[in-house]
Amino acid sequence: MNTPMRPTILLIYLALLLLCTAVDGSCSMLATASDLQDKRIAVLQGSTHEAYAVRQFPRATVLQYKSVSDMLLALKSGKADAAIYSRDELMEYMRASDEFGFVGGPLYRTPLSIAFHQQDAGLLLSFNRFLQQIRTDGTYDGMLKRWMQQGAAEMPKLTAAGAGKPLMVGILSDNGLPFIVMKENRLIGFNIELMERFGIFCNRSIQYVDMEFGSQIAALAGHKLDLIATPLAVTEERKKRVAFSDPYYNVDSLAFALKKNIAGAGRSSSDTPSFFSGLAGSFQSNIIQERRYLLIWDGFKTTVIISVFATLFGTLLGALICFMRMAKSRLLSAPARLYIAILRGTPVLVLLMLIFYVVFASVNINPVIVAVIAFGMNFGAYTAEIFRTGIEGVEKGQTEAGISLGFTRTSTFFQIVLPQMVRRILPVYKGEFISLVKMTSIVGYIAVQDLTKASDIIRSRTFDAFFPLVMVAILYFLISWTLMQAMGWLEQKTDRRRVLR
Structure with a gap:
């Protein structure tokens, strides 16, 4: 039965x-926040929203994202059912796109403060005095009215600027208005004005460091930053690692989702454009509007610079490691073997973070230089083995014949072994070179604005999931293809069989 x-x-x-x-x-x-119990909830990694979602919705799947633009993309593509974020930034997103709606009312309220290093009490006290002053003279109320109520999208003209030692200020450029956003290749927002006025107050110039939200507290603790101006909620756990100023604003956090998934919210009023009109609109909003092509151009230059110089450094380092690896002395070969084993077994992202936050923790160094060093060290470990394989592939009899003809060992290597080695290794060397170019897309973790970071900033402003990603993929392909052609030309020049023809 x-x-x-x-x-x-x-x-x-x-x-x-x-x-x-x-x-x-x-x-x-979805009707209320209680409907999120068994849903996929997108949150910003390291935020109070993440801790709240894990605590309040134990049966839900909490998806952690590095940036706000990634959260929005997850919602629009159906990878997440809902997300949690701050009301003020959400209002700006919803003014730009009517696809999203709130799920229920506010979940909780938290004060926002500026974070300082725990040992920098003087700078903290200076900021608290500054905050008290602008509240007393009415400047603070004017800022609130301009950014929070009127939805300003332009920075006011300040009569002066700090000229002293730069303050390294951590920010997240795709955080969103009214706090921080990149417009026409310039940072604007409530927190940016707050920092500019603070720089005037203490006669310090402001240097912004745009980095992932989850990395900012670690960067502050490691003296890479003087303060964090990204909207940061005060929590007991964070108080153990940083010192907070007096609160400068209180923010509500809410759950939101696509309107089509919210009961009684209706549908988005936007019509689906044709393919070509949509493509033209995407080009206008992602490239032309607010001169966003400048972001792409700056990111393009940074990617090329890191790729080329990391390759040059890695090639020279690889040649040195190869020489040590093939030496008869164990004092040289043993360290070279250990270096190759460690570097080839360590993810390049981990290496990048270790060099930036540990090795150069107390050194004020340009993160682009750190990226060149990290990628060069990684590239050197692989090229050392490539060089060794190429040298060992040349018959030893040719070296012996060269010496018997009166050549020194050095001249024998450079005139007989090296040309053959180069011809043998170039195909594999090219592959490693292109892999390095593609790996540079992770440099945003140490506040380098490369092509990928430029794409994130643009996506946070246009809410376009397709065009910025495809555009960056095409640009990476063009960089790789151009460099491959250059390497192919070098390969032809070193192929004696082609020359003799």
């Missing part, structure tokens, strides 16, 4: 599933 019942139960289950889908998704529609 059980056998014929199983198909019946299966048919009933399928019918109920189809019924839920047919009624415009009403079985899974």
Whole structure:
């Protein structure tokens, strides 16, 4: 009797599933925050929203993202059912796109403060005095009215600027208005004005360091930053690592989702454009509007600079490691073997973070230089083995013949072994070179604005998931293709068989 019942139960289950889908998704529609218990919730990694979601929705799947633009992309592409973020930034997103809506009311309220190093009490006291002063003279109320109520999108003209020693200020450029955003290749927002006025107050110039939200407290603790101006909620856990100023604003956090998934929210009023009109609109908004091509150009230059100089440094370092690796003395070969084993077994992202936050923790160094060093060290470990394989592939009899003809060992290597080695290793060397170019896309973790970071900034302003990513993919392809052509030309020049033809 059980056998014929199983198909019946299966048919009933399928019918109920189809019924839920047919009624415009009403079985899974979101009405209040309690409906998120078994949903996929997107949050910003390291934020109070992440801790709240884990604590309040234990049966939900909490998805952590590095940037706000990635969260929005996850929602729009259906990778997440809802997300949690701050009301003020969400209002700006919703003014730009009517696809999103709130799920219920505010979840919780937190004060926002500027974070300082725990040992920098003098700078903290100076900021608190500054905050008290602008509240007393009415400047603070004017800032609130301009950014929070009127939705300003331009920075006011300040009569002066700090000229002293730079303050390294950590920010997240795609945080969103009213706090921080990149417009026309310039940072604007409430927190940016706050920092500029603070620089005037203490006669210090402001140097912004744009980095991932989850890396900022570690950078502050490692003296890479003097303070964090990204909207940062005060929590007991964070107080153990940083010192907070007096609160400068209180913010509500809410859950939000696509309107089509919210009960009673209606539908987005935007019509789907044709392919070509949509492409033209995307080009206008992602490239032309607010001169965003400048972001792309700056990111393009940074990517090329890191790729080329890391390759040059890695090639020279690889040649040195190869020489040590092939030396008869164990004092030279043993360290070279250990270097190759460690560097080839360490993810390049981990190496990049270690060099930036540990090796150069107390050194004020340009992160582009750190990226060149990290990628060069990684590239050197691989090229050392490539060089060794190429040298060992040349018959030893040729070296012996060169010496018997009166050549020194050095001249024998450079005139007989090296040309053959180069011809043998170039195909593999090219592959490693292109891999390095693509690996540079992670330099945003140490506040380097490369092509990938430029794409993130643009996506945070345009809410376009397709165009910026495809554009960056094409640009990476063009960089790789151009460098491959240059390497191919070098390969032809070193191929004696082609020259003799």
